[in-house]
Amino acid sequence: MSQIKSDLENISPLANAVTKWCCDFQQQLPQMPVAVLGNPQPEKAELQQQGLGAERAFAQFIQQIAPGLSGSAGPRYLGFVTGGVTPAAMLADWIVAAIDQNVMVPGDSISSAVEQQTIEWLLELFSLPAELTGTLTSGATSANILGLLCARQYCGDQQGMDIARDGIGSAKIEVFSACPHASSKKAMAFTGMGRDSIIDVPTLAGSEAMDTVALENLLAASKSPGKIVIASAGTVTGTNFDDLQQIAQLCRQYQAWLHVDAAFGLFSRLITERLPLTAGIEHADSITCDGHKWLNVPYDCGIFFTKHPEILQQACSVSAPYLDVSINLPAYMDRGIENSRRFRAMPVWLTLQAYGRDGYKEIVANNCNQATALARWIEQSNDYQLLTPCSLNVVVFSPKNQQRSVKELLNTLNQSGQVYLTPGMWDGQQAIRAAFSNWRTSIEDVEIVCELLSQKVAG
C-alpha cells in the first residue's frame, strides 16, 4: 500500500514522464515502422511479489513493450479499417482514466448526460433523425449484437413472446442478408440464432450489394412470423451499399426488422454528394457505426442507434435491489451489454468539440481523395489491376502477374515497415485491400505507398 501512496504523492513527475513519452510517440508515428511483424513478446517473467512501483514499472514498459508497438495509429496503416486518434480524443482518453467514472446509471455524475449529448451530436453529424436513441458500445461488433438482440426481441413480441425474459424457445425467426460482416455472424451466434443460419440473399452482379428483387422473393416466400434483414452500408471489401430505401420499404411490407451495419459507411453522409449512398437509412430499426474507425477516437468505441428505445430496454434491462438508484432516468446499463461502463463518450465529446462537423468532413473527404488517387495509380499501372471501382475509402487490387502469391507480396510490402495492408477476396480472387480512415494520412503517404508497390512487385 505504501507503494501506491508514494506513487500518488509523485503523480505529477510520473505523469510528466509518461506524457512526454506519449507525445513523442504521437509525433514520431509517421517515421515509425508501420507494423511490427513476427508476434513480439514481453520477457517471460513471474508476477512481481512486492511490485516495482509505477516509475520502475514504466521503465519496464519502455524496455519490454515499447519496441514491439506498431505504428497502427499512423498514416500508412491501411489494413482492415483502422482509424488513428485525434489529439483531442487522445487527451480525453487520458482524462477518462484519471476521472474513472462508471457510466452505468445517472444520478451521481454528469457522465450519463454527456453520453446523451454525445449521441445527439453524432445524430447531427450524420444527419440522422433526432428521435433516434443511441448508446456507445465497445465497437461495431457489440453494436451488431445489440442490433440482433433488439431484432429478436421484436420478432418474439410479434409471436407473443418476451425472449429476453423467457428465452428464444420456440420463436421462429429468419434472418436475411447478402454480404454480412463477419461480426454479424458472430452476433447471430451470441444471440442464439446461429452463425450459419443467415439466409443468403444474392448480390447484384459485380457487387456485394443486395439484390432487392431476390430479397423480396425470399421475404414473400418466408413462412416465418419473425423476420430480420441485415443490410450493409459499406461492405468491408467492395464498399458497396445496399439499396436501403428499397429494403426499408420491403421490411415495412413484410414486418421485418431492418438492421443496417454502417460501421464506416455512415461517414459517407458527411459528404453531400455521397448522401444518396445511404438514402433510406433513416427508416432502419437499428444502425451500427464505429467510433474507433473513421471518427478517429481511441479503442474501444462503437455506436448503436435505434428507433425503438423500449425494445432496446426490454432486451438489455437489468434489475437488482442494489442497482435501483436511477432516479427514474434511463440508465445506460439498461441499454447495452455491459453494466459497468467506461466513459467512452468523453473522447467523442471532446473531439467533436475540438474539430466540429467541418473538421470531420475534411477528414472523410481527404481519405476518399487519397483512396481515389491510389485507385487511379493502380488503373494506370502495368503491374497491378483494380478489381472493383473505388467508391469511398477502400481500394481493392491485385498484382497482374500472379507468379508470386498475393500473400507473399503482402508480406514483402508489410515487412518494409512503410505500409501495412491486409488481404481480401474479390470475385473468388485473392486481393489486397487498402483502407483509408486515418486523419493523418496525406497524399504524400499515397505517393510513398505507390513507390513501394512499384519496387516490391518485382520481388
Ligand SMILES: Cc1ncc(COP(=O)(O)O)c(C=O)c1O
Ligand atoms: C462493416 C463492418 N462491420 C463491423 C465491423 C466490426 O467492427 P469492430 O472491429 O469495431 O467490432 C467492421 C470492422 O471492420 C466493419 O467493417
